[in-house]
Amino acid sequence: MTNLPHEHGQNEEVILAQLPDEEEISGVAEAMKQLGDPSRLRIFWLLCHCEECVLNIAALVNMSSPAVSHHLRLLKNSGLIVSRRSGKEMYYKTADTELAQVLHHTIETLGRITCPRETPPQNKK
Amino acid sequence: MTNLPHEHGQNEEVILAQLPDEEEISGVAEAMKQLGDPSRLRIFWLLCHCEECVLNIAALVNMSSPAVSHHLRLLKNSGLIVSRRSGKEMYYKTADTELAQVLHHTIETLGRITCPRETPPQNKK
DNA sequence: TTCTTGATTAAACAATCGTTTAAGTGTTGA
DNA sequence: TCAACACTTAAACGATTGTTTAATCAAGAA
Numbered sequence: 001m002t003n004l005p006h007e008h009g010q011n012e013e014v015i016l017a018q019l020p021d022e023e024e025i026s027g028v029a030e031a032m033k034q035l036g037d038p039s040r041l042r043i044f045w046l047l048c049h050c051e052e053c054v055l056n057i058a059a060l061v062n063m064s065s066p067a068v069s070h071h072l073r074l075l076k077n078s079g080l081i082v083s084r085r086s087g088k089e090m091y092y093k094t095a096d097t098e099l100a101q102v103l104h105h106t107i108e109t110l111g112r113i114t115c116p117r118e119t120p121p122q123n124k125k
Numbered sequence: 126m127t128n129l130p131h132e133h134g135q136n137e138e139v140i141l142a143q144l145p146d147e148e149e150i151s152g153v154a155e156a157m158k159q160l161g162d163p164s165r166l167r168i169f170w171l172l173c174h175c176e177e178c179v180l181n182i183a184a185l186v187n188m189s190s191p192a193v194s195h196h197l198r199l200l201k202n203s204g205l206i207v208s209r210r211s212g213k214e215m216y217y218k219t220a221d222t223e224l225a226q227v228l229h230h231t232i233e234t235l236g237r238i239t240c241p242r243e244t245p246p247q248n249k250k
Numbered sequence: 251t252t253c254t255t256g257a258t259t260a261a262a263c264a265a266t267c268g269t270t271t272a273a274g275t276g277t278t279g280a
Numbered sequence: 281t282c283a284a285c286a287c288t289t290a291a292a293c294g295a296t297t298g299t300t301t302a303a304t305c306a307a308g309a310a
Contacts, residue, residue, distance in 0.1 A: 003184070004180075004181045004184050004185070005180040005181060005184055005256090006178055006180060006181055006214070006256095008177070008178075008181070012175065012177075012181070012185065015171070015174045015175050016185060018174070019167070019170065019171065019185075020167075020170065020236050020240075021240075022163075023240055024236050024239065024240040025163050025166055025167055025170075025236075026163050027235075027236075027239030027240050028160075028166060028232055028235045028236055028239055029160065029161055029162060029163040029166045030161075030239075031235060031239065032157050032158075032160045032161040032166070032235075033157075033158070033161030033162070034161075035153075035154065035157045035161075036154055036155075036157040036158030036159075036160075036161040037154060037158070037267085037268080038147075038150050038151055038154040039268080039269095041150055041153060041154045041157070042144070042145075042150055045144065045145065045150075046140070046144065049140045049143070050137065050140050052133070052137075053131055053133075053286080053287090054286070054287060054288090055129075055130040055131060055285095055286065055287085056129045056130060056131055056133070056137070059128070059129050059130055060129070060137065060141060060144075063269090064269080064270075064271095065286080065287065065288090066269085066270075066271085066272095066287085066288075066289085067268075067269060067270080068287095069287065069288055069289085070268075070269080070288090070289095071268090073288085073289095085276095085277090087277070087278070087286090088276080088277050088278060088285060088286045088287080089131070089277095089285095089286065089287085090286075090287065090288095098238050099235065099238050099239065102231060102234050102235060102238065103231075103235075106227060106228075106231045107153055109227050110152075110153045110156060110157075110224065110227060110228075111145050111149050111150075111152075111153055113223050113224050113227065114149065114152030114153055114155075114156065114224065115145075115146075115148055115149040115152050130286095131286095162297085162298080164298080164299095178256080178257090179256070179257055179258090180255095180256065180257085188299090189299080189300075189301095190256080190257065190258090191257085191258075191259085191299085191300075191301085191302095192298075192299060192300080193257095194257060194258055194259085195258090195259095195298075195299085196298090198258085210306095210307090212256090212307070212308070213254095213255060213256045213257080213306075213307050213308065214255095214256065214257085214307095215256080215257065215258095
């Protein structure tokens with residue numbers, strides 16, 4: 001019943017039925033895209049480990065505050081971080097959601113894989 | 126010893142010491158960036174579950190073969206997929222690496238989170 | 251060889267993105 | 281009220297990205 005150019009031994013019907021729909025794919029891609037930029041990735045990683053105000057974040061990642069502000073807005077729009085005002089300062093930190101936690105865990109895991117430090121890259125067979 | 130605009134109660138020194146270096150961050154961002162595009166995400170997801178030739182992939186994700194070929198090249202350059210020639214056809218599938226496995230797992234997890242289907246979004250406290 | 255099929259490459263284009271500079275909020279304290 | 285500080289927004293710019301069309305390459309069949 002599948003209408004493919006070539007017919008191999010595979011069962012594409014079953015696989016296609018499980019293929020996440022447009023909306024679902026877009027949602028995941030949106031989250032991944034946010035962390036596809038090194039600047040945002042560093043900021044997100046930082047905010048996974050502490051809550052900081054904009055000026056401090058800018059100093060820690062060595063960027064201008066408008067640039068940091070811009071990225072913070074994107075991260076916040078994607079629901080990855082949250083903010084809170086205290087006096088003149090705006091404090092940001094990673095959102096306490098499963099989405100943020102999964103991504104944090106992924107980053108830490110990938111960090112070890114893509115650039116191994118102490119442990120050699122073991123191609124487990 | 127930290128030279129920050131503001132001094133909060135945090136221990137930024139300790140955190141900064143653990144901040145992944147430039148190279149490590151770039152590597153992770155690169156992998157995430159690849160899957161930040163909905164087209165590539167769908168192709169990658171598909172190739173996590175079957176091995177297919179370009180024309181079939183194009184038909185399954187409803188894209189032109191040049192477009193698919195373009196994305197396949199990017200995914201391959203990032204080490205996320207591998208290819209094999211059999212006669213006139215080039216077959217692609219997800220690479221058998223920890224990197225690809227982690228990302229696959231992340232996608233499946235995020236898919237359930239960002240767009241819950243049967244299970245309601247449980248904000249576990 | 252020549253023809254057909256499968257896949258890649260190249261060029262062109264609009265669209266998106268990240269950064270910078272400058273102007274604009276909002277809050278605090280003098 | 282005014283000035284200083286923290287932050288955000290706006291506009292502009294160069295750079296990158298994704299898609300399309302057309303041309304090219306690779307492999308097998310006639």
